[in-house]
């Protein structure tokens with residue numbers, strides 16, 4: 001479905017690269033001293049000073065407000081002075097002109113929390129953000145605007161984009177949150193990795209870039225704007241690099257007056273159902289960060305993600321997990337992930353220790369050996385800081401300024417005074433901890449459960465009719481993952497036949513006369529598949545009920561407004577003749593599940609169906625309900641769904657996410673079995689747990705437990721880490 005792998009993946013490293021001289025506003029006369037922000041080739045200039053910024057992405061809707069204070073405090077303790085977040089349009093404007101800035105959507109509270117702890121903020125407005133977030137952050141209603149084409153020189157899109165961007169900027173201004181007003185926001189972003197899709201729009205794409213830059217700058221925030229992955233970002237918008245190897249790929253600032261900015265790098269690549277976990281070693285991340293500071297005069301590093309959190313409810317994009325960047329320095333629950341957190345903390349301290357020399361000194365480099373190089377910054381009063389890079393796979397002894405140093409293999413030593421090594425990227429001193437998730441509450445007694453079977457609809461029970469196979473998103477309006485396609489099929493005598501169903505995604509479960517005859521699914525960015533199975537039709541009228549299921553809206557690529565999902569063709573092939581049911585055939589539709597319609601997972605809705613006792617044998621398409629008391633203490637809470645297969649979970653009416661245990665990774669293990677239940681979703685007693693299970697998961701295997709850290713572990717070495725295979729430069 002997608003033409004390119006242009007994921008805005010995000011453990012981001014945002015770098016301001018200084019090339020010195022010619023500075024923009026930088027001519028120091030233009031430097032603002034009132035808290036406003038400018039930049040030169042070296043760095044952002046805040047209140048008149050160049051700044052070395054270590055930033056981390058934390059997305060407010062991916063945690064709960066009661067977690068924010070602690071997340072930000074742990075980021076600060078980890079040596080960050082900046083927090084970066086996207087702005088989530090479809091969270092804030094669920095219907096045109098109806099805004100929500102409450103609860104997890106309370107962006108003002110989030111930014112004020114950052115401010116209260118004395119950190120800066122980067123506001124990446126987009127408002128297209130991708131971010132492995134449903135529909136890349138765009139509200140579904142935007143798709144229904146007549147004549148709209150997203151992210152190009154298209155009047156309806158530009159109208160709504162400007163409208164929302166203005167709304168957010170006005171909100172920030174009214175709360176005095178821009179640095180120019182004394183607030184923490186030092187940089188804003190417009191659009192997101194647009195260069196990836198620009199070609200698809202020809203000249204209209206280029207016009208749109210100019211328009212977006214002008215529109216953003218016209219909002220007069222008093223702080224600079226960036227466009228990430230946009231080499232031709234128009235002045236004064238800064239072009240930023242996103243990616244895995246900006247040092248090699250970045251074309252550099254597109255004007256001599258701009259710092260180079262690197263907006264995307266990642267410690268870990270986000271998880272997908274069916275894909276292996278991909279985590280980078282702390283040594284490797286530290287090496288990359290140090291190299292970019294040393295080599296490219298980098299002054300701004302943003303980790304994407306510093307805390308990934310949870311994609312609650314149905315907020316993930318297609319095929320991405322409910323858990324988001326769990327191996328980041330702060331894990332899904334907000335717990336410190338060692339040794340990564342501690343190793344980066346030491347790196348930050350070592351670099352900040354010589355930040356004046358790095359920001360104001362002159363950079364030189366020279367060779368120390370075939371694969372060894374020194375990057376030396378010299379400042380006033382003989383200040384000197386050095387980075388000694390060893391790209392060799394062996395430890396190497398080198399001479400630097402008449403002293404001998406042993407450089408560990410594939411490492412960078414930082415000498416804040418050009419003399420003593422205060423940090424080496426390959427020496428992980430940080431203590432290791434192991435994360436423990438202990439089941440404290442088991443749901444292994446049938447007495448604890450009630451169940452209600454979802455009704456499999458038949459043609460006669462449907463009200464929405466068409467002689468075509470309808471496109472899924474157009475039909476559900478994204479109100480549900482589920483769309484039923486039903487039809488009647490008459491045969492003169494009992495007979496076997498082959499049924500072939502083509503789908504554009506994502507999952508299909510086929511029922512004939514109420515019995516499951518097969519299911520199939522697509523893959524990440526390869527959503528289409530065919531279900532081909534033999535069925536038995538009985539004499540007379542048979543019922544075909546096909547449940548097409550989406551696992552998140554797409555979030556990337558051009559023409560997002562015209563993507564398609566759901567069934568595309570249905571053919572029956574048999575001795576009694578073949579029939580093509582694809583068009584000119586009466587189909588009846590049901591959007592969503594009956595349980596969803598009555599909000600069976602809410603306190604009120606739960607009483608609208610006749611629950612019955614658990615029947616011992618697991619069943620398909622079944623709702624399960626149990627009541628439980630919250631685990632004691634204040635440790636984070638999680639639910640283990642290892643015994644289940646695919647579905648969704650709610651606690652006290654709040655969606656905590658999808659699960660898909662039955663889609664294993666290449667190693668045969670499920671991608672995710674534990675789902676986070678935020679403490680703030682729980683009351684001390686009588687919490688209602690509701691699950692919808694699509695396959696034959698067994699609720700008796702479910703447990704709830706708390707999560708905590710234990711000192712010492714062997715977890716560190718057990719991950720399939722990614723390391724130095726590709727990048728080996730000094």
Ligand SMILES: *[C@@H]1O[C@H](CO)[C@@H](O)[C@H](O)[C@H]1NC(C)=O
Pocket residue numbers: 097162163164166167170
């Ligand atoms: C957004 O558009 C609505 C009309 O659809 C208008 O009432 C509102 O003032 C606009 N807001 C901004 C910030 O432009």
Ligand SMILES: *[C@@H]1O[C@H](CO)[C@@H](O)[C@H](O)[C@H]1NC(C)=O
Pocket residue numbers: 013243244245246247248262265266267268280284285288289292727
């Ligand atoms: C970003 O980090 C990854 C590892 O975390 C590394 O492979 C990549 O080279 C880094 N990119 C840059 C530009 O440093």
Ligand SMILES: *[C@@H]1O[C@H](CO)[C@@H](O)[C@H](O)[C@H]1NC(C)=O
Pocket residue numbers: 272274275276524666
């Ligand atoms: C996911 O796994 C499949 C199959 O192993 C692979 O082809 C694909 O490239 C992976 N996708 C990503 C984004 O890593």
Ligand SMILES: *[C@@H]1O[C@H](CO)[C@@H](O)[C@H](O)[C@H]1NC(C)=O
Pocket residue numbers: 349350353416417420422
């Ligand atoms: C900072 O540098 C000084 C030497 O210039 C050193 O003594 C000190 O330990 C360093 N501190 C850190 C945190 O690296």
Ligand SMILES: *[C@@H]1O[C@H](CO)[C@@H](O)[C@H](O)[C@H]1NC(C)=O
Pocket residue numbers: 017018019020295296297361362363364
């Ligand atoms: C880093 O700054 C120095 C001046 O101190 C300059 O000569 C050099 O070209 C810069 N390097 C990069 C990659 O911008």
Ligand SMILES: *[C@@H]1O[C@H](CO)[C@@H](O)[C@H](O)[C@H]1NC(C)=O
Pocket residue numbers: 295364365366373730
């Ligand atoms: C070292 O410095 C020279 C001169 O400034 C520059 O041309 C070269 O690119 C630098 N080399 C590296 C590897 O940074």
Ligand SMILES: *[C@@H]1O[C@H](CO)[C@@H](O)[C@H](O)[C@H]1NC(C)=O
Pocket residue numbers: 392393394
């Ligand atoms: C490391 O050094 C040893 C002995 O000096 C040599 O045989 C080996 O090839 C070196 N390894 C690498 C990766 O350079």
Ligand SMILES: *[C@@H]1O[C@H](CO)[C@@H](O)[C@H](O)[C@H]1NC(C)=O
Pocket residue numbers: 401402
């Ligand atoms: C290194 O030693 C040489 C001669 O021994 C001397 O001329 C030079 O100044 C020394 N350099 C430094 C940086 O100490």
Ligand SMILES: *[C@@H]1O[C@H](CO)[C@@H](O)[C@H](O)[C@H]1NC(C)=O
Pocket residue numbers: 521522523526528529530
């Ligand atoms: C796409 O998925 C189908 C199965 O639905 C598989 O046969 C095919 O190899 C996949 N293609 C790619 C490029 O992964």
Ligand SMILES: *[C@@H]1O[C@H](CO)[C@@H](O)[C@H](O)[C@H]1NC(C)=O
Pocket residue numbers: 471474562563564
């Ligand atoms: C969705 O519906 C619109 C009209 O409402 C139509 O123009 C469009 O082609 C439909 N999309 C698909 C993929 O069927």
Ligand SMILES: *[C@@H]1O[C@H](CO)[C@@H](O)[C@H](O)[C@H]1NC(C)=O
Pocket residue numbers: 569571580581582583
């Ligand atoms: C079924 O009909 C559709 C629509 O007319 C057509 O595109 C498709 O090729 C047909 N399939 C078969 C197997 O005849």
Ligand SMILES: *[C@@H]1O[C@H](CO)[C@@H](O)[C@H](O)[C@H]1NC(C)=O
Pocket residue numbers: 602604
């Ligand atoms: C639930 O029902 C009560 C009493 O009937 C009502 O006051 C409340 O608004 C309902 N809540 C929801 C979420 O519908």
